[in-house]
Amino acid sequence: MFTDADDQIPGGHPIAVASDSWWTQRFENEPFVPGKTVTIGSTVYSIVGITPRKFFGTTVGECPDFWIPLAMEAQISPGWNGLTNKFFQSLHVVGRLKPRANMARAEAEINLVFKRTLQDYAGPQPTKKDLEDLQHARIDLTPAATGLSQLREQFSKPLSILMSVVAMVLLIACANIANLMLARATARQREIAIRMAVGATRWRLIRQLLSESLLLSLLGGALGLAMAQWAARLLLMMVSSGPQPVPIEVTLDFWVLAFTSIIAIATALIFGIAPALRATQVECGLEIKEGKGSAPAQARSALARALLMGQVALSLALLTGAGLFLRTLVNLTSMDMGFTKENVLLFQVDESSAGYKEDQRLLALYQEIERRVSALPGIHAASFSFFTFNQGGWTTYINTRKPLENGDRIVSHNVVGPAYFATMGIPLLTGRAFDTRDTETSTKVAVVNETLARRYFPGQSPTGQRFRIGGPDAGPENEREIIGVVKDAKYENLREADRAAAYYPYSQRIQYLGDFEIRFSGEPGAAISAVRATVARVDPNLPISDARTMTQEIGRSIVDQRLIAQISGFFALLALFLACIGIYGVTSYAVTQQTREIGIRMALGAQRKQVVSLILRQTLIVLAAGLVIGIPAVLATQRLISTQLYGLPPIDPVSISVSSALLIGAAIVAGYVPARQATKVDPMEALRYE
Structure with missing residues (x-):
C-alpha cells in the first residue's frame, strides 16, 4: 500500500x-x-x-x-x-479519532484551523464576498462507517416517502386481513361458545387465535424475504441512471431478518388482536342453540365497517399521492426546456489523458473534430462545450457599469463552440452567434440569455453592452461585449428557476471542455459509430465515451422522480386492489348477516334491483365516510411531499377527484357481486332457517 x-x-x-x-x-x-x-x-x-x-x-x-x-x-x-x-x-479527508476523543470537539477544532486558513488566503483586506464565504465555510465530520454517498443525498427523501407508502399499504393489508379474520371468527362462533362452555378460558382462546394470526404473518414474512432479493435487484436497476446497475451489494443479513421478524410479529398483533377479542365475546347459550346473537353480530359489523373506512382513507391518500407524483413527472418531462431534446447525442472526451494541454493544439483539435463530424451524412451540427445539461456548471459574479441593485447576482457561464446553439436547438433572439470573426485576438465577446439581459440591462438593448466576469476587482482582461441574446434554457436540472447565463467562444478562452454534442437524423447507433470512427481518425489516442441521447440524459436527471412515481403508482394500485377485496368481503359479510331481512323484503314483494340498490347504498355510505376521513390525510400527505412536487398547486383538486372517482368505481364493482348474490336468496329458505 x-x-x-x-x-x-x-x-x-x-x-x-x-x-x-x-x-x-x-x-x-x-x-x-x-x-x-x-x-x-x-x-x-x-x-x-x-x-x-x-x-x-x-x-x-x-x-x-x-x-x-x-x-x-x-x-x-x-x-x-x-x-x-x-x-x-x-x-x-479521512481520519481516525484518538481513543476517547469527542467528535463534536474535534469538529470544532478543525473548523477553527480551517477558518484561520481561509482568513490567511483572503489577506489583510478581505472583500465582502470573502467575508461571506468565511461566515458560511465549515468542515463537517461524519462517521466513516456510513460512507460518503451522492446516492444517499439524491434518494434519501424519495426512499423515506416510499417507506411511508409501504407502511400505509401494510396497514391496509392488516385491515383487510382483520376483516377476513373477523368473518372467519363469525363462522366459528358456535365452536368458540362450546369450548368456553366446557371450561376454556377467554385468554386461552385469544392466545390460540393470535397464534393462528402469527403463523399467517410469519408465512407472509418468509414469502416477502424470498421476494426481497428480486425486488432489491429491481430497485437497484431503477435507481441506476447509467447503462450499468449501481455497484451496491444488497444481501440479507441479521438486521434485515430481525426487522422483518419484528414487522411480522407486529403485523400479527395489529390484524389479529381485534378479531380475537370480538370472537371471544359470545353468549354461550344463544350460540349453542344456533341463535344469531344479534348484539355481538352488530358489534362485529361495526368493527368491519370501521376497518373498511380506514382502508378507504389510506387508499385515497395513496392514490392521490401517486397521482401527484405522476403529474409531477409529466410536468417535468413535458416542460419547455429552452432547447430541443430530440435528435441530440452527447459524448464525453478526455483531452488531458491524450496529452493535450490548454493551448493552440487543443483549439485545433476541437475545430478539426467539429469540422469532420459536421460533414458526416446525417449530422447537422456539432459542438464542444464546457458543460451541458445535467453535467454541473460554472457560476460566478459579473460586473456591469451600473451595479445591480437587487436580485440574484450569480451567473452561469459556459464555454462553447460556434455551432453550439444550432446543435442544442437554443433559439437566437437578437444579435448573432459565434463565428470565425471571434478569434483569440479579436474583441472578447459573449452571448447572454434572456434573464441576464432583462436583469442587468432593463429597458435597453443588451447588444453592444459590456460586463466583466468576476467580482468588483475584476480586471479589463475579463471584460466581454454582448453580441447576441438567446432563449433561456435549463442548465443543471429541470426544477431550477430561470437563471442568468453567459456563453463564451472557446476560441477566446482555450481550456479543457470535455462535452461534445451533435444534432443528427436517423438511428442513434449509426450516428454514434460514425462519430467514434471520425474522432479516432483525428486522434486515435483521444478517449470518447458515455455516448447517450439528450432524452436519456434528461431521464438520468429525474431518475429519483421516476422511481418514486413508478413505485408509488404500483403501491397505489395495490392499495386499490386491497380496498376492492375489503369492500367485497365486508359487503359479503353484511349480506350474510342480513339474509333474514333480505328474505322478508323479497317475500313482501321487493324487486331484485331494489335489493341490489339497498346493498350498494350501504356500501357507498361506508365508502363516503372513508373518503371524508381520508381528506385530512390527503392534505397532510400533500404538505409532506410538497418538496418532491413540481408545477402543482398547494392543494390539487384534480388528483383528489380522480382518486375519489377510482375508489367509487372500484366500490361499485366490488360491491355489486355480493349484492347480486343477495338477490338469489330464496325467501322461504331464509325464513325457514331462521
Whole structure:
C-alpha cells in the first residue's frame, strides 16, 4: 500500500493500488505479483497492491479501478493541478479519532484551523464576498462507517416517502386481513361458545387465535424475504441512471431478518388482536342453540365497517399521492426546456489523458473534430462545450457599469463552440452567434440569455453592452461585449428557476471542455459509430465515451422522480386492489348477516334491483365516510411531499377527484357481486332457517 514517502514529491511516485474486480477481470485467477503496470493518460503506473474483494473506498455506489497518490494529481489532469490552487476544496479527508476523543470537539477544532486558513488566503483586506464565504465555510465530520454517498443525498427523501407508502399499504393489508379474520371468527362462533362452555378460558382462546394470526404473518414474512432479493435487484436497476446497475451489494443479513421478524410479529398483533377479542365475546347459550346473537353480530359489523373506512382513507391518500407524483413527472418531462431534446447525442472526451494541454493544439483539435463530424451524412451540427445539461456548471459574479441593485447576482457561464446553439436547438433572439470573426485576438465577446439581459440591462438593448466576469476587482482582461441574446434554457436540472447565463467562444478562452454534442437524423447507433470512427481518425489516442441521447440524459436527471412515481403508482394500485377485496368481503359479510331481512323484503314483494340498490347504498355510505376521513390525510400527505412536487398547486383538486372517482368505481364493482348474490336468496329458505 501507499507510504508517506509516496505522497511527498509531486509526480514523483507513479504507483497505483488496483481493485480486486479489475485485477480479476484483467488477469483472472492469477495471484498478485509486483511489477505489473497500467497506463493512465500518458503516465505508466506500477501496481503495488490489490484491495480486498469487497472494498470500494469511502463513496457508496462507486467502485474505482485504481487508487493513486494525491501527489500524482498533475499527471491525472495535465494542464491543471488542484494541489497548487489554494481555493481547491474538492477533497474528502479521512481520519481516525484518538481513543476517547469527542467528535463534536474535534469538529470544532478543525473548523477553527480551517477558518484561520481561509482568513490567511483572503489577506489583510478581505472583500465582502470573502467575508461571506468565511461566515458560511465549515468542515463537517461524519462517521466513516456510513460512507460518503451522492446516492444517499439524491434518494434519501424519495426512499423515506416510499417507506411511508409501504407502511400505509401494510396497514391496509392488516385491515383487510382483520376483516377476513373477523368473518372467519363469525363462522366459528358456535365452536368458540362450546369450548368456553366446557371450561376454556377467554385468554386461552385469544392466545390460540393470535397464534393462528402469527403463523399467517410469519408465512407472509418468509414469502416477502424470498421476494426481497428480486425486488432489491429491481430497485437497484431503477435507481441506476447509467447503462450499468449501481455497484451496491444488497444481501440479507441479521438486521434485515430481525426487522422483518419484528414487522411480522407486529403485523400479527395489529390484524389479529381485534378479531380475537370480538370472537371471544359470545353468549354461550344463544350460540349453542344456533341463535344469531344479534348484539355481538352488530358489534362485529361495526368493527368491519370501521376497518373498511380506514382502508378507504389510506387508499385515497395513496392514490392521490401517486397521482401527484405522476403529474409531477409529466410536468417535468413535458416542460419547455429552452432547447430541443430530440435528435441530440452527447459524448464525453478526455483531452488531458491524450496529452493535450490548454493551448493552440487543443483549439485545433476541437475545430478539426467539429469540422469532420459536421460533414458526416446525417449530422447537422456539432459542438464542444464546457458543460451541458445535467453535467454541473460554472457560476460566478459579473460586473456591469451600473451595479445591480437587487436580485440574484450569480451567473452561469459556459464555454462553447460556434455551432453550439444550432446543435442544442437554443433559439437566437437578437444579435448573432459565434463565428470565425471571434478569434483569440479579436474583441472578447459573449452571448447572454434572456434573464441576464432583462436583469442587468432593463429597458435597453443588451447588444453592444459590456460586463466583466468576476467580482468588483475584476480586471479589463475579463471584460466581454454582448453580441447576441438567446432563449433561456435549463442548465443543471429541470426544477431550477430561470437563471442568468453567459456563453463564451472557446476560441477566446482555450481550456479543457470535455462535452461534445451533435444534432443528427436517423438511428442513434449509426450516428454514434460514425462519430467514434471520425474522432479516432483525428486522434486515435483521444478517449470518447458515455455516448447517450439528450432524452436519456434528461431521464438520468429525474431518475429519483421516476422511481418514486413508478413505485408509488404500483403501491397505489395495490392499495386499490386491497380496498376492492375489503369492500367485497365486508359487503359479503353484511349480506350474510342480513339474509333474514333480505328474505322478508323479497317475500313482501321487493324487486331484485331494489335489493341490489339497498346493498350498494350501504356500501357507498361506508365508502363516503372513508373518503371524508381520508381528506385530512390527503392534505397532510400533500404538505409532506410538497418538496418532491413540481408545477402543482398547494392543494390539487384534480388528483383528489380522480382518486375519489377510482375508489367509487372500484366500490361499485366490488360491491355489486355480493349484492347480486343477495338477490338469489330464496325467501322461504331464509325464513325457514331462521
